[in-house]
Structures are given as structure tokens and as C-alpha cells.
Amino acid sequence: MKNVMIPKPHEITHVIKHTKAEYTFRVACDDETKHGQFYMLSIPKIGEAPISVSGKGDGYLEFTIRKVGRLTEGVFGLDVGDTIFMRGPYGNSFPVEDFENKHLVVITGGTGMAPVKTMLDYFSENQDKIKSLHLISGFRDLDCVLFTDEIDKYKCDFNVICSLDNMEAPGFHKGLVTEHIKKIHFDTFDEYSVVVVGPPLMMHFTTKELLANGVDESRIWVSIERKMHCAVGKCGHCKINDTYVCLEGPIFNYTDAKDLID
Amino acid sequence: MDMRSDILNLMKNRGDLYRFLSKVYIKEMDPAFLDSMKAMSFPNISLESDLEEGFKELKEYLDNMSKDAVDDLAADYAKTFLSAGISNGSAAFPYESVYTSKDRLVMQEAWADVREIYASYGLSKGNVNSDVLEDHIALELEFMALLCKKSAEDIDEIKLLRSQSDFLDNHLLNWVPDFCKDVEEYAETKFYKAIAKITKGFLKLDRQILDKVIDIVIEKNGSRCYSLSTDRMDQILKQLKKNYRVYAPKRFEKRGPKGDSDLVRYAEIDSVKDIVLDVQSDFSPKEIYYPISQTMIYFENSHSSESILKEEKDIIIFARPCDINGIESLDKIFLENGGYADIYYKRLRDKVKFFMIECKEGFEDCFCVSMGSNKTDNYSVAVRLGEDNILVEVKDVEFFSLFRDEKSADFTPMFVESNKKVVKLPKIESDEDLKKAYGLEFWKNYDEKCIGCGGCCTVCGTCSCFDTVDVIYSDTSTDGERKRVWSSCMLDTFTLTAGGKRFRETNGENMRFRTLHKVYDFKKRFGTDRHMCVGCGRCDMRCPQDISFSDTINTFSEEMEL
Numbered sequence: 131m132k133n134v135m136i137p138k139p140h141e142i143t144h145v146i147k148h149t150k151a152e153y154t155f156r157v158a159c160d161d162e163t164k165h166g167q168f169y170m171l172s173i174p175k176i177g178e179a180p181i182s183v184s185g186k187g188d189g190y191l192e193f194t195i196r197k198v199g200r201l202t203e204g205v206f207g208l209d210v211g212d213t214i215f216m217r218g219p220y221g222n223s224f225p226v227e228d229f230e231n232k233h234l235v236v237i238t239g240g241t242g243m244a245p246v247k248t249m250l251d252y253f254s255e256n257q258d259k260i261k262s263l264h265l266i267s268g269f270r271d272l273d274c275v276l277f278t279d280e281i282d283k284y285k286c287d288f289n290v291i292c293s294l295d296n297m298e299a300p301g302f303h304k305g306l307v308t309e310h311i312k313k314i315h316f317d318t319f320d321e322y323s324v325v326v327v328g329p330p331l332m333m334h335f336t337t338k339e340l341l342a343n344g345v346d347e348s349r350i351w352v353s354i355e356r357k358m359h360c361a362v363g364k365c366g367h368c369k370i371n372d373t374y375v376c377l378e379g380p381i382f383n384y385t386d387a388k389d390l391i392d
Numbered sequence: 393m394d395m396r397s398d399i400l401n402l403m404k405n406r407g408d409l410y411r412f413l414s415k416v417y418i419k420e421m422d423p424a425f426l427d428s429m430k431a432m433s434f435p436n437i438s439l440e441s442d443l444e445e446g447f448k449e450l451k452e453y454l455d456n457m458s459k460d461a462v463d464d465l466a467a468d469y470a471k472t473f474l475s476a477g478i479s480n481g482s483a484a485f486p487y488e489s490v491y492t493s494k495d496r497l498v499m500q501e502a503w504a505d506v507r508e509i510y511a512s513y514g515l516s517k518g519n520v521n522s523d524v525l526e527d528h529i530a531l532e533l534e535f536m537a538l539l540c541k542k543s544a545e546d547i548d549e550i551k552l553l554r555s556q557s558d559f560l561d562n563h564l565l566n567w568v569p570d571f572c573k574d575v576e577e578y579a580e581t582k583f584y585k586a587i588a589k590i591t592k593g594f595l596k597l598d599r600q601i602l603d604k605v606i607d608i609v610i611e612k613n614g615s616r617c618y619s620l621s622t623d624r625m626d627q628i629l630k631q632l633k634k635n636y637r638v639y640a641p642k643r644f645e646k647r648g649p650k651g652d653s654d655l656v657r658y659a660e661i662d663s664v665k666d667i668v669l670d671v672q673s674d675f676s677p678k679e680i681y682y683p684i685s686q687t688m689i690y691f692e693n694s695h696s697s698e699s700i701l702k703e704e705k706d707i708i709i710f711a712r713p714c715d716i717n718g719i720e721s722l723d724k725i726f727l728e729n730g731g732y733a734d735i736y737y738k739r740l741r742d743k744v745k746f747f748m749i750e751c752k753e754g755f756e757d758c759f760c761v762s763m764g765s766n767k768t769d770n771y772s773v774a775v776r777l778g779e780d781n782i783l784v785e786v787k788d789v790e791f792f793s794l795f796r797d798e799k800s801a802d803f804t805p806m807f808v809e810s811n812k813k814v815v816k817l818p819k820i821e822s823d824e825d826l827k828k829a830y831g832l833e834f835w836k837n838y839d840e841k842c843i844g845c846g847g848c849c850t851v852c853g854t855c856s857c858f859d860t861v862d863v864i865y866s867d868t869s870t871d872g873e874r875k876r877v878w879s880s881c882m883l884d885t886f887t888l889t890a891g892g893k894r895f896r897e898t899n900g901e902n903m904r905f906r907t908l909h910k911v912y913d914f915k916k917r918f919g920t921d922r923h924m925c926v927g928c929g930r931c932d933m934r935c936p937q938d939i940s941f942s943d944t945i946n947t948f949s950e951e952m953e954l
Contacts, residue, residue: 131733131735131738132735133698133735134732134734134735135688135689135734135735135736136689136696136697136698137689137696138696139694139695139696172862172874173870174691174696174862174864174870174871174872174874175691175862175863175864175870175872176862177860177861177862177874178860178874179890196891198890198891198892199889199890199891200890201890202890213694215691215696329893330893330895355889356887356889356895357886357887357888357889357895359858359859359860359876359879360858360860362730362732362734363725363729363730363732364725364726364729364730364732364734364856364858365857365858365859365860365876365879366725366856366857366858366879366881367857367859367879367886367887369909369913370895371826371908371913372912372913372914372916372917374729374730376730377729377730389823389826389827391830392887392895392896392901392905
């Protein structure tokens with residue numbers, strides 16, 4: 131019988147320092163993953179936490195980690211050549227096949243860009259598979275901006291609106307992501323989907339604004355984050371109603387997500 | 393063929409072989425018998441190596457028999473069994489008494505014993521052969537043949553089958569293997585050497601066959617009920633403890649959560665008198681198969697490995713129906729949810745067998761009837777524990793032999809039919825109902841009243857949530873282990889993420905979550921007919937704030953109907 135709780139050591143091959151508090155770790159790994167899935171990352175003595183796959187390529191996976199807790203702080207002490215323990219991938223994925231050949235709007239707040247990044251990369255490389263892609267990415271200020279190189283590339287491929295909550299800077303709009311939603315002309319799209327990923331408050335107000343702009347609930351997809359100690363439906367921490375985020379999520383259609391009351 | 397005719401056939405074949413062997417041992421071979429033997433076809437079976445070899449060698453002897461065979465065999469018979477001629481007194485005397493008495497004498501204890509047994513069946517040696525003593529091998533084998541015949545006439549009579557296995561255990565198998573060894577040594581002809589092998593092998597095999605048949609017949613006829621004394625039960629307990637760890641609710645004086653009170657929790661017992669019956673145990677039995685703290689993974693030199701389960705013995709738990717039903721919830725979560733089976737749970741759970749404590753009255757805080765968990769048939773043995781006398785119903789084949797010598801009794805375990813506390817479950821039939829349930833102001837009552845200690849989940853037999861915790865052996869290395877420890881959705885940290893976001897922010901919200909999980913979510917998710925609460929009442933006993941879960945459910949249900 132397979133023991134799903136045993137993590138395996140993986141070598142860190144690159145560390146990309148986006149900001150003081152947000153690094154991307156590239157680890158050697160041959161796993162096949164789907165867009166939006168996550169791993170349980172751990173360091174012995176510090177513990178485990180669910181982290182989304184933010185990038186993937188031949189023989190590697192990337193995880194973008196924000197320094198917020200004990201584990202992530204511990205991870206920040208790691209360097210190239212060090213080992214990190216992983217088990218996964220877990221969770222469902224974005225319904226990319228449903229998104230294909232339609233218009234897609236992706237709205238992210240801060241590190242919320244991480245779970246959608248492999249999908250953005252996919253459409254960036256396969257632009258013929260999407261009618262149009264609109265990315266609204268919000269960051270608190272210039273010091274918090276992530277994935278600058280990628281965003282520059284996306285700007286060539288898609289309609290990108292990058293915004294800073296609190297400050298003005300060249301190449302950035304000012305204001306919350308919600309303020310830019312009206313710039314997307316949903317009424318001109320025949321078929322479309324919207325993906326929203328970010329902090330809980332950002333997701334709350336963004337979906338509210340989308341609905342106010344006439345977007346149907348069923349077109350909205352969200353990826354949600356909850357505390358997890360197992361990721362396999364045992365520890366109980368991520369349970370909402372009769373739903374386990376680790377098993378049925380982390381990606382939900384808004385018609386389901388709106389009924390998830392913690 | 394059906395099972396009945398299978399057993400009938402088996403009885404006939406066993407009887408035939410016993411009778412054949414008896415005939416061989418009773419006196420010298422006569423020409424007619426030897427001739428008829430040549431025409432016999434011997435089974436070519438490989439169930440038992442001695443038996444198989446014996447048949448082969450016997451067939452070889454019969455196929456290559458000389459014309460002087462009858463005389464040769466008569467001489468060998470006299471030498472081997474009667475110590476005649478140049479045997480120097482070394483012979484295989486065919487009497488049990490010789491093999492089991494200190495001075496190798498005839499007519500000792502074993503002889504008296506078998507006479508008594510024959511008599512209890514209305515037999516005396518006059519019925520068979522008057523030339524030899526009752527404990528002669530031929531007579532003992534003939535007695536077995538007779539019992540086989542009787543069993544064939546009444547295959548449901550367990551007593552007859554048991555008297556056969558008892559007779560083998562107490563008599564034939566007690567000495568015949570040694571006797572056969574002597575025959576093989578002292579006999580000159582291949583014939584008697586082969587017969588000895590057949591005898592030895594057949595008795596061994598037949599003993600196993602009887603166990604199987606007894607199990608099958610008992611299974612066919614349902615469970616067995618017995619009456620026994622407390623002392624006798626303790627002897628059985630002692631037997632059980634060789635292979636099992638036996639747990640039951642046990643009293644720990646002045647160790648209770650409330651000052652001077654006693655603590656009753658599951659622990660290993662040495663006597664059934666240790667089992668606490670007068671109060672509900674403070675803790676459920678779950679800590680036996682789902683320990684409070686459990687090492688999952690060892691980390692060493694950047695490698696991870698699975699913890700080893702040191703427990704080799706299986707587990708018997710004396711538990712009431714509510715707690716036996718409670719384990720179903722843990723099974724759902726740990727073995728089924730998400731399609732992953734949890735190895736740490738499974739490896740202990742697989743060891744567990746329940747001895748159900750009959751529970752007819754329940755206790756002050758119980759509401760098992762309302763939760764439909766007052767009854768169960770998921771037990772190996774049911775017990776009614778009286779002052780001096782114990783009634784048991786044995787359902788599990790594994791325990792049949794332990795109780796088989798006890799006095800038969802009529803016993804059907806009874807269950808609680810009504811509790812003082814009656815709980816009405818909330819009516820939630822639509823999304824609107826569910827929204828209403830979430831929005832009730834009533835939950836806010838618990839913001840202050842509940843202090844979020846999580847004690848309710850700790851004593852609960854169905855709560856399964858845990859945290860994982862890493863422990864390292866020294867500050868300078870990352871060698872250590874990852875454990876899991878019980879957690880509770882009532883703790884303020886339960887939904888708190890590393891980023892500092894707490895998804896349920898008040899004790900009232902936690903209470904709402906826990907209540908709905910217990911009486912709605914779980915049942916909805918798994919589509920079972922059972923809720924994740926068995927009405928054991930332990931959370932009410934435990935709560936330092938005197939919050940009653942049964943009252944909570946009732947008020948919740950009333951609020952839903954407003």
C-alpha cells in the first residue's frame with residue numbers, strides 16, 4: 131500500500147528573488163502536473179505547507195513562496211543545491227480545455243499570480259488556442275511586483291493591465307484591480323471565462339465587481355487557499371461545508387465557490 | 393454438491409479410513425483382508441506428507457507382495473506389537489496407557505479415561521472385541537469411526553464433532569505419533585511401516601479437518617452463546633492476552649479532569665472486573681486505533697522513511713454499541729475520503745476486534761437512540777457482564793475454540809431502546825435551508841459561552857482532525873520525525889493560515905461548523921445513514937462551560953423551524 135504522507139527529497143536548482151519576501155524556487159522534478167495544482171512542501175523540523183506550482187519545464191517545477199510563516203521563512207534559508215521535501219501534485223486544475231478557443235480574462239492579486247502562471251505560459255506559447263487573453267495583475271506597490279520578466283513577455287502576447295494599489299510608477303496603472311474590470315469589454319466577447327486568484331478580500335471584491343459588470347457566475351473560476359496538514363482529505367483543516375478544498379479544489383467555479391461558507 | 397452432502401461424504405470417508413486402520417491393528421492380516429486390500433484404490437492426495445508417502449509405500453508393498461506375505465506379516469505383527477521372538481522387549485505396544493503412564497504400564501489413567509468415554513456412549517469393549525484392552529489403538533480408532541458415523545447422521549451436532557476433536561487431542565494424538573515412530577523403527581515389513589505413516593499423517597490431518605468442519609457448521613448455524621463465571625472469563629482473558637492487547641474502559645482514581653473525580657478511559661485490563669460499567673468513560677476508545685500522537689515519518693540525512701508499527705499483537709476492545717458505530721466515521725475519513733487510504737490508521741485498525749459490552753440503559757448524557765447508533769452487529773463477541781456471571785455470544789470463528797467448553801446458554805444482547813435525552817435533528821433539505829442554517833444568529837451565543845478549548849473533540853469517538861508537527865533531535869541537524877497529533881475545529885488556530893488569515897473567526901462560527909459537520913455535512917458527503925455523532929454524550933461531560941451538544945442540536949433544529 132502506498133504511503134501518501136511520505137515526502138521525497140528534491141534538489142533546489144535555482145532561486146529567483148523577486149522581492150524581499152517573495153522567492154521562486156526551481157526544483158529538479160519530473161512529475162507531470164496540471165495547471166493550478168499544488169504540492170505539499172516541507173522542511174524537516176519546520177513542517178509542511180501547500181504551495182502552488184508556479185512554473186514548469188523539462189525536468190523541473192517552480193514554486194513561488196511568500197515569506198509569511200514558519201515554513202516559508204525556513205524555505206528562504208535554502209539555497210541552490212539544498213534539498214526540499216515534496217509530495218504531490220494535489221488538487222484539481224483549471225479547466226484549460228474549456229478555456230481554449232474562447233476569450234479568457236485572468237485577474238490576480240499579488241502572489242495569486244503563481245497558481246495561474248503555468249496556464250499563462252501555456253497560452254503564451256499557444257496563442258492560437260485562445261481568442262484573446264486579458265490579464266489584470268495587481269500588486270500593492272513597486273516593491274511587491276513579481277514575475278517582471280514574465281509580465282514583460284505577456285505584454286507582447288496578451289492585453290496586460292498591471293496595477294499598483296498605492297503608488298504610481300512608469301508602466302503601471304494605479305488603483306485596485308477592481309477599478310480596471312470595466313476596461314474589459316465583456317459584451318464584445320461571444321464566449322469567455324474569467325479566472326480570479328488572490329487574497330480573500332481581493333477575490334471577494336473582484337467577483338462582486340465582475341457580477342456588477344454583467345459577468346455570469348458560471349463563467350468565473352477561483353482558486354482558493356486554506357490551511358492544510360495533509361492534502362489528502364484526512365486532517366480536516368481545509369474542509370468547508372461538505373467540501374474538502376484539497377480534494378475538490380483548490381479551483382472552483384464561482385457557482386460552487388459562492389456557497390462555500392467556512 | 394452442496395455443503396451438506398460435502399460434509400456427509402467427508403464423514404463417511406473419515407469413518408472408512410478409521411475403520412480400515414482399526415482392522416489392520418486389531419490382529420494379524422488374514423488372506424482375505426490382504427486380498428481385498430490389493431483391490432483398493434488409495435487416494436493420491438498431497439494434503440499431508442506422511443499420509444501421502446504412507447499410501448505410496450503401501451501400494452508399492454501390495455504390488456510387489458510375495459506369496460509368503462501373510463506369514464511374513466503375521467511374524468512382523470507378533471514381533472512389533474506383541475514383542476514376540478527376538479525383539480529384546482523393544483516393541484510398539486499398541487496401548488495408550490503404555491505411552492502415557494510413567495512406568496509404561498497398561499491399564500493406567502488413560503485406559504480408565506477411555507473406558508469412561510466409551511461408556512458415556514453406551515459402549516463397552518464387548519461391542520467391538522473382547523480380546524484387547526479399551527485403550528488399544530484399534531479400539532480407539534474404531535471409536536472414532538463410530539463417532540464419524542454418528543456425525544454423518546446428524547451433521548449439525550457440534551458436540552459430536554467436538555467430541556471427536558477432543559478425543560484426538562486428549563487421546564489419539566497424545567500417544568499415537570510416538571507409537572507410530574516406534575512401529576517404523578521396530579517393524580521389518582514395509583507394510584507396517586507404511587501403515588504407521590498413514591496413521592500418523594491421517595490423525596494430524598483429521599484434527600485440522602475437524603476444526604474446519606466445526607467452524608463451517610457453527611457458521612452455518614449462527615452464533616454460539618455461553619454462560620460462564622467471572623473467574624472463567626478471566627482465564628479466557630489470560631489466554632486472549634497471549635495474542636491480543638485487550639482494552640476496556642478502566643478507572644483511574646483521582647485522575648479526573650474535575651478536581652477529585654476519577655478518570656475512566658480505555659486501557660489494558662487484567663480482569664473483566666476492571667471494566668467500568670457504572671459510568672460512561674470520559675474518553676472514547678479511539679486513542680487505541682488513532683493515537684493522540686503518532687510518528688508518521690522519520691527524517692535522516694535528507695531521507696524520509698515511514699515509521700514502523702512496533703505493535704505485533706492484535707487488539708480487542710470492550711466497547712459499547714455507540715463507540716463501535718463511532719469507528720465507522722473514522723473509517724470513512726481515513727480509509728475512504730478522497731480515495732486515499734491512510735496507512736497509519738489502517739495498520740492499527742486492521743488489528744481491531746470488538747467485544748461488545750451490552751448496554752441496555754445508557755447514561756445521563758446519552759442520546760444514541762436519536763442518532764440511530766444504539767445498536768450494532770459489528771462485533772466478534774457480545775458480553776453481558778454480571779456480578780458473578782457472564783453471558784457471551786460468540787460470532788467470530790476466531791474465538792469459537794476459546795469458549796467452546798463453556799456452558800451453553802440463551803443470550804440475545806439487548807440494546808438501549810430509549811434515552812432520557814431525545815434529540816431532534818435539524819431539517820436541512822435545500823440550499824436555502826443550508827443558507828438559513830449558516831446565517832442563524834443563534835450561533836453567536838457561543839462566541840462567549842464557548843472558550844474554544846477543543847475538549848469536546850478530544851473525548852469524541854468520531855472526531856478525526858489532526859495537525860502535523862515536526863520534532864528534531866538536535867538543534868544542529870534536521871534529523872527528526874514528523875508526527876501527527878489530534879486537533880480540534882474548536883481551536884482558534886484551526887483555520888489560521890501562515891499568512892495570518894483565520895477563516896472562521898469566532899467560537900460561534902466554530903460551533904456552527906462543528907455542529908453542521910456532525911449532523912449534516914458528513915452524512916451528505918458519504919451518503920451513509922449515519923451521522924458523525926453517535927450520541928455518546930462525552931462532549932457534554934467534558935465541557936468546562938457546561939455546553940450540551942444535545943441541547944445545541946435541539947435548539948438549532950428549533951431555530952430552523954422558526
